[in-house]
Amino acid sequence: MFFSLHSLIWEHEVCSLLKYGELIPRLETALGKFSNRDSAEVIQPVRTTVPLQKHSGFLGVMPCYMENEGILCTKLVCFYKRPTGSTLPSTQATVMLLDPEYGNVKAIMDGDVITGMRTAAVSAISAKLLMCPDAEILTILGTGKQALSHYNVFTEVFSFKEVRVWSRSKDKAEAFAQSLGHHVTACESVEEAVRGADVIVTVTRSTVPVLSGQWVKPGAHVAAVGACRPDWRELDDTLMKQAVVYVDSREAAVTESGDIILSGAEVFAEMGEVINGTKPAHREKTTVFKSLGLGVEDAASAQLVFDKWKSKAM
Ligand SMILES: NC(=O)C1=CN([C@@H]2O[C@H](COP(=O)(O)OP(=O)(O)OC[C@H]3O[C@@H](n4cnc5c(N)ncnc54)[C@H](O)[C@@H]3O)[C@@H](O)[C@H]2O)C=CC1
């Protein structure tokens, strides 16, 4: 067995190795390759989900093979519909890198930081391509782990003049806003938070729509990250029908996204197609990027962590 304990990469190590400046270009390349289906360079099926009915959750198995780069990877992620007030995590993940020739495990690493950072980085890529060039106001709906990683990358990559946050509980929104800095405003309602916003990130655990199209400014960009099951929603039909809808994966969108399946909205393009220049970026229109999370994003991120971890260990 070609596996040693040295290949366990812990959360604090992933945290210190992964940087948005290096991660974002890797993810752009990976998404472009993923959408170039003809080349068969990326083999990544829609994730398999095993219901954990007793615990209102799912185990997602997310394999990916990138032949040219020799990356073979799978993530195991458990995600849950937690009751209000629950302090248990919504997602927990572990990533495994394998050698594609021998089949042995090269590394097992924490998947929580990867999930937080790669999801936020992909949303930032969607904003870079789809938001209006003079975007000033960012709104984040939700105040959990993804809210924090999205705040971190959006403020690292862009210069918004105003950042607003909303949570169902005003106290939570205020505590979150204060933890981020004095320039962040906690809002009472979703409507107050999103009116006039140029970019809106939805990172809630909601299973019913929280964001209505009637409040969204024409030309705004929405990065919709929660609602990753076919019967879960974050966005209402009005928004889904008025927006140009971009996704990470068409196959995943029509299998897993309640916002797309239940609204009957049409998918215009994958983000990788915009990166490849085969589909246009409609910056002037209201756009939704429906993110579900892809194995190829985990594979590219894990390889980056592994390369940096190996070069540090040498
Ligand atoms: N697209 C992707 O690649 C990924 C999506 N996710 C999804 O993103 C969402 C957020 O994940 P985390 O930040 O890790 O979760 P978290 O539990 O840390 O935060 C969830 C937030 O949603 C709020 N919330 C819960 N129920 C709500 C409701 N009914 N209405 C409005 N707000 C509600 C909570 O108060 C909290 O602020 C989850 O749905 C998760 O499954 C997570 C990882 C990757």
Ligand SMILES: O=C([O-])C1=[NH+]CCC1
């Ligand atoms: O891509 C991912 O890791 C997830 N998407 C939804 C929950 C977890």
